[in-house]
Amino acid sequence: MSLPTSPARPAAPAILVGVDLGLPHFDGDLAELGLLAETAGLTPVARVACKRKAPDAALFIGKGKADEIKALAAETGATEVLFDQSLSPAQQRNLERHLELPVNDRTLLILEIFAQRARSHEGKLQVELARLQYVSTRLVRRWSHLERQTGGAGVRGGPGEKQIELDRRMIGDAIKRTRERLEKVKKQRKTQRRQRERRDSFNISLVGYTNAGKSTLFNALVKARAYAADQLFATLDTTTRQLYLAPAEGSEEATGRTVSLSDTVGFIRDLPHGLIDAFQATLQEAVDADLLLHVVDAANPDHPEQIAEVQRVLHEIGAGDVPQVLVFNKIDALDPAQRPRQLVDVFELEGTQVPRLFVSSRGGDGIPALRRHLVEELSQRNREAQVLLHIPEVHDTPI
Missing domain, CATH: 1.10.287 (Helix Hairpins)
Structure with a gap:
């Protein structure tokens, strides 16, 4: 993939292509693919979206649309074509031959961004x-030198390999x-x-769609300096810090409690299964957590689909049953008429009522309420643990 290796190198112009196959999450504007391309250091110069009942076996988009993209590339000077869907090796090879340009799909684009970050x-x-x-x-598709190797002593490979x-x-x-x-x-x-x-540490993990503001919220809660930027996959490596929670006002507890807070990699639609498998060790922080703070970009109109995608990945990695608190972030980016009247309410998530808090990680709005809620969650867990400790054993009485 012709991605730049340094910031000084000029961004390569690319054409973005999306095919509407009737799936509900189709991004007609290719907005997310454009953000991925820019994150990888490419410059989108044209966007092509088309409808098909099923992918073309050879070219995915059909010969007519491929000819259109080839002409568009010549007109715009594009040096690469990016598809929003995954391509088979044969489709990728056929498209490169037809367009006479490098062709890559969403999967490789995400892999390249992860490699950079x-x-x-x-x-x-x-x-x-x-x-x-x-x-x-x-x-x-990667090798044209498929001539047979000669076998024999001292030669790499066996006879005729x-x-x-x-x-x-x-x-x-x-x-x-x-x-x-x-x-x-x-x-x-x-x-x-x-x-x-x-x-006896209480573990909290931040999860959510990429660019929802997890790292900014992490910094706001623990006063850390984790890298945070308005871009996709700004951080990839899990960071864990200690978070001190002061006792609630009027509480019987004399001192507060320190918990572990982890910032994890963000999720995204169609996250390659290879990456989910490969990042199992990192995502294990979410699996082993006592509580998940599911961070949502409240200002993104597609946040319902993003919530659903995060839930899908959580179930896939075995964290679907971990208790959650939804944190709707970036309320400062909402129009005044869209801002919530109260910062704490409940939200139905997969048929279950879960707490929801509205915050602005940058402005600080709602952060004190979030801290108080975490104290309440911790106190509730402690009470439940005490009850379990005092349950008397039940012995069978002989007749």
Whole structure:
């Protein structure tokens, strides 16, 4: 993929393509794909959306629309074409031959952004594993040198082994090595979690759609300096800090309580399954949490679909049953007429009434109410734990 390797390099012009296959979440304006492209360092110069009952087996969009895109590329000077849907290796290869331009899909675009943003050792390993898994399915289009290798002593590969078979074997070995290194990281994380459990720590994880403002809220709560920016996937690596919660006014508790607060990677529609699998260690913070703060961009008109996508991923990673509090962020970006009359209410989430709080992470509105609610959640958990401790054992009485 022809993505820039440094900020100084001029952004490559790209054409964005989306195909409406009748699915409810189709983004006709290709707004999110455009944000992904800009995050990756590309400049969208044209957008093409079309309708089809089913993808074309060879070109995904059909020959007529492919000809239209080719002419548009010549007119705009585009050097790359990005599809909002996932392409099969054969479709990708056929499109590149027809358009005479690099063609990539949403999956690879997200992988490239993750590769650019990963900072920790674990994050880099996770991205590398997902990238290797993706590339292993694309060997059919990546190599034209498929002449047979000659076998014999001292020659890489066996007798008559094709170059593509050698490349596939090398990638398979790299995947195995990366998995082994990730397993070591997972064991280290398990050790850290066990230490927190021994300290009777209450764990809270921030989850939500990308660019909902999780890192800004994280900074507002724990006074940290985690990187936060108005862009997709600003942060990828999980950050955990201690959050002090003062006792509620009138509470019998004399001192407050410190809990662990973790900021996790953001979710997005059609997040590649390879990335979900690869980031299992990072997302494990959400699975093991006692409470999830589900951060929502209240100013985004598509926030209902974003909530549904986050719920889908939470269920996929095994965190669907963890208690949640919805935090509707960015109320400062709403028109005055759209702002809520009260900052705390309830919201129906998958048939269950869950608490909802409205906040502005940047302006500070609603943050004190959120802190008070977390204190109430913690006190409620403590009361429930005390009740369980004092339940008498029931013994069978002999007749």
